[in-house]
Amino acid sequence: MRPLQWRGETIVTTPTRNLALELVRVTEAAALAAGRFMGRGDKTAADRAAVEAMRFMLASVPMDGVVVIGEGEKDEAPMLYNGERVGTGDPPPVDIAVDPIDGTRPLATGNLNAISTVAIAPRGTMFDPGPFVYMNKIAVGPDAKGKVDITAPVEANLRAIARAKGGRVEDLTVIILDRPRHEELIAQVRRLRARIRLIPDGDVAAALMTAWPEAGIDVLLGIGGTPEGVLAACALRAMGGEIQGRLVARTADELRRGREMGFEFDRTLTMDDLAASDDVCFAATGITDGELLRGVKYSGGGATTDSLVVRGLSGTVRQVRAIHRLEKLNRISPIPY
Ligand code: VTB
Numbered sequence: 057m058r059p060l061q062w063r064g065e066t067i068v069t070t071p072t073r074n075l076a077l078e079l080v081r082v083t084e085a086a087a088l089a090a091g092r093f094m095g096r097g098d099k100t101a102a103d104r105a106a107v108e109a110m111r112f113m114l115a116s117v118p119m120d121g122v123v124v125i126g127e128g129e130k131d132e133a134p135m136l137y138n139g140e141r142v143g144t145g146d147p148p149p150v151d152i153a154v155d156p157i158d159g160t161r162p163l164a165t166g167n168l169n170a171i172s173t174v175a176i177a178p179r180g181t182m183f184d185p186g187p188f189v190y191m192n193k194i195a196v197g198p199d200a201k202g203k204v205d206i207t208a209p210v211e212a213n214l215r216a217i218a219r220a221k222g223g224r225v226e227d228l229t230v231i232i233l234d235r236p237r238h239e240e241l242i243a244q245v246r247r248l249r250a251r252i253r254l255i256p257d258g259d260v261a262a263a264l265m266t267a268w269p270e271a272g273i274d275v276l277l278g279i280g281g282t283p284e285g286v287l288a289a290c291a292l293r294a295m296g297g298e299i300q301g302r303l304v305a306r307t308a309d310e311l312r313r314g315r316e317m318g319f320e321f322d323r324t325l326t327m328d329d330l331a332a333s334d335d336v337c338f339a340a341t342g343i344t345d346g347e348l349l350r351g352v353k354y355s356g357g358g359a360t361t362d363s364l365v366v367r368g369l370s371g372t373v374r375q376v377r378a379i380h381r382l383e384k385l386n387r388i389s390p391i392p393y
Pocket of ligand 1: 280
């Protein structure tokens, strides 16, 4: 880029490209492909369609990407492989995290909050969780950033969040994955009289809701997927929120193996561990309706999508409503829209 002048002076920081705007085309394509499978009861077919569309569109993004967070190993689903190279191969060198569908189950059963997401960050700055699939998490929006500590009791965290927001614990809404492992956590939150939103899946969207005032969610608590934790960290880094995580081993054997590989299960992963650079880009498109995003709607040969586009360097959050002409797309793209 030629040096730019501003009021007669040459300026050093020239506006740079916002790759998040390219990424939204990737999540839109995956959401459009996956949207066809809403309620059809076939998680694998939905995932395959989203992965294929995502891989195809990623090839057009001007970056030299390496997949650090590819989903699928835990769920034995079709996937973008860890280590897979994506993008045109041109600079910048980046790490990439993908979740073609976060919430395959709600999508397959026609339920809420399935989204498609992608994040990129400078090479070497994203946390690589290796084979460890579970992470205990606490995520909050900008108001409560710096006020929580995952090692503190639930009560201390909820009080700190309520204080930061100028309200009472009863005013808070805590979002938690509906899992038997969270029985005790749910009981604790109930004793404290905070409100609970239980979700069947989709804790990337859940973490983002804490930084999205309209969603009415104050904090995410509990154990979810590690890949989802890294994606949420990228988004929250850009949106000014915070997530802390701790890896959770499922068995004594997994714990031993992890320790041998150099993973520390008793250390808190902070924003700086999970997404170390401010230069992150994140995009998400709704597949089914939710608090964060509207789902894909089809009508009269067209479809609409609703997306979030976020860039860490500037902190800009864009909402992108797109109208897609499917008969045109089907003429120029092999993706079956
Ligand atoms: C969550 C959820 C995902 O994994 O991270 C969850 O957001 C955690 O694992 O949609 P379990 O489902 O095993 O509890 C997903 O459900 C994807 O598998």
